[in-house]
Amino acid sequence: MIALWNGLVDRRGSTRAMGLxxxxxxxxxxxxxxxxxVLHHDTDPLRTLxxxxxxxxxxxxxxxxxxxxxxxxxxxxxxxxxxxxxxEKGVSTxxxxxxxxxxxxxxxxxxxxxxxxxxVDRWLAVRRARAAxxxxxxEEGPLWGTTxxxxxxxxxxxxxxxxxxxxxxxSGNHLVAVFQYLYTGSDPITIPGFAATCAVxxxxxxxxxxxxxxxxxxxxxxxxxxxxxxxxxxxxxxVLPVATFSVTMVLLYLxxxxxxAVHDAVDDLLDPPTR
Amino acid sequence: xxxxxxxxxxxxxxxGPTWIQLLGGYLTPLARSWRxxxxxxxxxxxxxxxxxxxxxxxxPVDRMAVLGAERPRNHGMYRLANAQTVRQHxxxxxxxxxxxxxxxxxxxxxxxxxxxxxxxxxxxVCR
Numbered sequence: 001m002i003a004l005w006n007g008l009v010d011r012r013g014s015t016r017a018m019g020l021x022x023x024x025x026x027x028x029x030x031x032x033x034x035x036x037x038v039l040h041h042d043t044d045p046l047r048t049l050x051x052x053x054x055x056x057x058x059x060x061x062x063x064x065x066x067x068x069x070x071x072x073x074x075x076x077x078x079x080x081x082x083x084x085x086x087x088e089k090g091v092s093t094x095x096x097x098x099x100x101x102x103x104x105x106x107x108x109x110x111x112x113x114x115x116x117x118x119x120v121d122r123w124l125a126v127r128r129a130r131a132a133x134x135x136x137x138x139e140e141g142p143l144w145g146t147t148x149x150x151x152x153x154x155x156x157x158x159x160x161x162x163x164x165x166x167x168x169x170x171s172g173n174h175l176v177a178v179f180q181y182l183y184t185g186s187d188p189i190t191i192p193g194f195a196a197t198c199a200v201x202x203x204x205x206x207x208x209x210x211x212x213x214x215x216x217x218x219x220x221x222x223x224x225x226x227x228x229x230x231x232x233x234x235x236x237x238x239v240l241p242v243a244t245f246s247v248t249m250v251l252l253y254l255x256x257x258x259x260x261a262v263h264d265a266v267d268d269l270l271d272p273p274t275r
Numbered sequence: 276x277x278x279x280x281x282x283x284x285x286x287x288x289x290x291g292p293t294w295i296q297l298l299g300g301y302l303t304p305l306a307r308s309w310r311x312x313x314x315x316x317x318x319x320x321x322x323x324x325x326x327x328x329x330x331x332x333x334x335p336v337d338r339m340a341v342l343g344a345e346r347p348r349n350h351g352m353y354r355l356a357n358a359q360t361v362r363q364h365x366x367x368x369x370x371x372x373x374x375x376x377x378x379x380x381x382x383x384x385x386x387x388x389x390x391x392x393x394x395x396x397x398x399x400v401c402r
Contacts, residue, residue, distance in 0.1 A: 009278045083304035100307050104288075111280065144277050148284040159292035159309035168389055177316035177385040185353035186322045186361075187338075240312070 014263035015116025064119020111145030149255035154213030161209035172199030369401035
């Protein structure tokens with residue numbers, strides 16, 4: 001157990017997966033908040049300050065310029081939005097689950113070397129090395145922070161499954177109520193077998209949500225569980241109004257993957273091996 | 276240092292939902308539960324109306340058509356939130372159908388514990 005823990009703490013590897021996650025998370029944050037934070041939306045001075053801080057920090061993080069500082073600043077801005085604007089000022093849409101998972105993800109990202117790849121920081125490092133006539137530094141760094149991102153993702157699955165472990169949900173009745181609320185209002189859905197299908201979907205969802213949080217850490221199971229999780233989120237995304245939640249969770253899968261495998265996959269994409 | 280940060284982060288991630296979902300805590304800026312969609316669909320009763328015909332048969336009633344209403348989602352009649360709104364809606368239907376209408380209602384409202392049956396259509400809701 002101690003060896004496993006030390007392995008997590010001392011883990012090093014390619015920074016490409018975290019570079020991709022960094023870019024993806026900022027784009028999802030823009031997708032969620034940019035519309036509300038454009039300057040004309042609210043001309044209150046404090047809100048203007050928030051908008052400027054949001055766009056400045058997130059742009060620097062997207063580009064990977066002074067990445068660590070930008071990441072800490074952007075996480076601070078998101079916490080300001082979530083805790084103060086959301087809880088204290090009553091902007092209730094900023095304290096939803098799909099917004100908190102973004103806040104948490106950007107926070108844990110700050111503990112990773114996400115600026116080591118696909119970034120201005122990397123480009124400058126390569127340029128400096130070329131000017132000095134030495135090889136470019138390797139795209140690698142300490143990866144202990146990726147465990148935080150993976151645990152965050154697993155925590156969502158596990159506690160969501162715990163919450164669904166009730167007869168109301170497992171019988172399919174909650175899904176019937178949800179689908180009617182979303183699709184037909186108070187009129188019943190009269191598709192034959194609909195209630196039975198909801199029961200099957202409910203049980204399957206809970207089983208998957210109990211399996212994913214542990215299984216995604218197991219390399220041999222990942223090749224089956226990652227596609228399963230992607231399908232689950234794709235269905236949620238198309239069928240339910242989950243906003244940015246699904247895409248954020250899918251991005252967090254990068255934290256489970258073997259960093260070297262992601263690195264090699266990018267190499268293959270950019271320079272496919274010849275046969 | 277890394278060891279402390281990693282352990283602290285994991286504790287932080289797990290403590291919020293454990294406290295709220297398993298120990299009866301409540302949502303705070305630092306404690307988050309993962310109860311997605313728990314309340315979605317709860318404030319929406321399921322209703323089905325039938326009308327008795329003179330020959331004894333019954334036919335389904337399209338409640339919105341009887342009231343001359345469209346079915347946009349923001350329409351107040353689209354989702355009936357509770358038993359009281361179901362009853363008010365039923366009375367509006369009775370009024371639209373005219374005197375003597377025999378309108379049977381099958382309705383149930385969801386809650387976190389299950390469905391609560393409001394009416395099983397044993398008698399007309401038009402009195």
